[in-house]
Amino acid sequence: MEATTAGTAPATTTETTSETAGGETGRAPALAPLYRNWRFQALWAGQASATLGLQVADTAYPLLLLALTGSSTLAGAFGALQICATVLFGLHGGSVADRYDRRRVLITADSVRLLAAGSVPLAMALDRLTVVHTLLVAVAIGATIAYSGPVRLLAVRSVVPPEQLRQALAQDEARMSGAGLIGPPLAGYLFGAGRAVPFLGAVVTTLLSLSAALAVRFPSPPKAAEQQPRSSGGALAGFRRLAADPVLRPALAVIFVTNLAGAAMLLPVIVQLRGHGASSGGIGLALAGEAAGALAGAFLVGRLHRLAGPGALLLAVAWTCVPVTLAPLLPGGAATVFAALFLVGLGTPTLRVMIDLLVFRRVSDELRGRVVAATMTLLTIGMPAGMLGSGLLLDHLSPTAALATVAGALAACLLPATAGRTLRRATWPAES
Template sequence: MTVTESPTTVAPDLVPLRRNRRFQTLWAGSAAAMLGTCVADTAYPLLLLAMTGSPTLAGAFGAVQFGASVLFGLHGGAVADRHDRRRVLIVADTVRLATALSVALALLAHCLTVPHTLLAAAAIGATMAYGGPARMLALRAVVPPGQLRQALSQDELRVNGAALAGPPLAGFLLGLGRAVPFLATVLASAAALGASIAVRFDGGPTNGADGGRRETGTGNDGREKGVGDGGGETGADGPGREKGAVFAGLRHLFTDPTLRATVLVAVALNLAGSAMLLAVMVLLRDHGTSEAGTGLALTGEAVGGLLGAALVTRLHRTLAPGALLLAVAWTAPLLFLVPAFAGGPVVVFAALAAMSLGVPALRVMLDVLVFQQVPEAMRGRAVAATMTLLMAGLPVGTMTAGLLLGRLAAGTVLMLLAGLLAVGLLPLTLGRGLRGTSWPKA
């Protein structure tokens, strides 16, 4: 990547993003889906805890959901590259809606069982694996390249806003009745499905001598124009059918030095961040902080992400990809040390918020690089590979922190995590691989 064109160049005749009806409709549907997922992630464990009194079964919901997402993650990317992505998204949203409706009806009929709930967890995890790449690419298919960063910044508001509003909303709705939060997820799933049906977009690679890649152009209204039949299932030799195709996205990511470094740093940050969250929970408990106070302190992560979404364009304009990657990454080990030496809910909230400020810029950076650098016929697999790697870091970090906290004080664990992350970042910082990077041409 040697092009030095400004990452914020926008053609003067582009229609403002707020008037791009297709993007805003898809974005609203995605926001509804994300909020429904965040509500469900809190409501299901609380429901299982109320039904059984078992923390193990309450935690099993998240474990099953996560396991299904990872298990089907890479295959979900291959499906997105082999089939019409709009159809994949509609099927995934339909399954999600049917799952939410089955749980809500079972609750209303007083016949919900633990196996039913765990099957719902598996179904939700699978829909995330198959619908996630298709939804991400759908949002980007209806936006002109010059407005991509602006669109991705708005998408960061969706992610962090749902993360901030979901858990308290789930608790509030559960207080109104056991079935209420699940009826809310039904409405959210219906809104997501409605948006997927209402908006037509380029469905992805088509058959052809080029191996499924199509040349595309984007009109001023964000409408992508393709050469071919508008998308659909490819033939036997299309993308996703060749030997080892499921892993092609991983291979491409790790072949490109900048993408490889970005993905590895993002995985390391996810791993260390999840470990840090468990450590600060224990730290706050040891300081006598209430559960409500701990919950409020942990919202600093979402608040920082919301504030950071407004900084994406400025950071991308100011820093090259390699410099941005290292700047965001190095804030983590430095801020890990703050709660270790000055524990308390206010300090934890501030540290998490500060640590999260640069994360939206880093996520958008990865998105832009993958979207613009990966061939069209491989984008679904590249996105799925990235999502799977990032998700895999979460349980590993939590498990590692749990093992360490069984032997060491929480403050000591935070210092150890900071040291390990810093050691991992040193080779990238001292090496030359990231110094010459620049933003790809829009």
């Protein structure tokens, strides 16, 4: 596999061999523990702050719009506009990550998000906050995610030696899962303390993220790349690279349909639980099962990766989602849903780390930003598509029939990849 800059620029270890007194090459020094890699830990802390702030915002802004207007449509429009902006600017964000200084891109994106986040409590203090202002903030946040997302993925990994990449990615997954578990209830608590409080919290977390970007230097593309606007095939080169790879192509297809089915499952589950008398709090706790499982699964990444190859592991987790989709039809209500989603969540960090390892071992640095952006786009568009599809299903079917349809469609989509040999025979890339 090709060794690339973004995966081989550690701060706390030397991978080159040392010369002995007799002129012979000696062994490289032992790797320093990951917790002593200050650049990784600083970037990780900044990314954790940014993720927590985004999780709080994703809950607080709809609550604010609902309080201002009483309209569920406008409350849902915030998330929809944010996702649309991320997808719309995603391809350009990948090209920018491949052509320009990545640290400057990250600093710029965090600065824009800080201004957008700060404008909300300021407008509230002046009694000038409007719905249009709030929705424009959604677009700004979505756009900054499109530019900072690929850079963050590359930056955190660029300061870790290949031998510790799996461990670093597992720690990164714990950060994402922890933020997903803590963020929504924290947003609700802060909103109850005062309408402006969660947005002030978002300002603080964004400021911490920006501080980490200012403090840490990490590798960027060569200067020559800035003078080649269409180098390596332009903005769509990432999609072409994924489509040409015999392992990444079916792997991403399986993850895409699994994400789509997971998003399509959400609304029928909520309707099903409400029909059985579950409270809003009970439904929220039930849906937190996946985040709780992912947090626990972050500590199982190494063991699961040793247990099976990447393709076999991916198919095993994907097929687990089929019976889990039907779990809400079983007795037990919210508790059953929590347990089922917890089971699926256990495998989520393993799959994310798997994609990272495969991409970072197969893609050269000059294309890496566009490949990351293409991957994020493919995995993001499945969510609104699944939500829209589930709404259409519920217009014509009962929640039970809708869940059975989603489970059947997922199984049908997984059959070709399972029958093929490519994924089942895929192996882990070398770690150096």
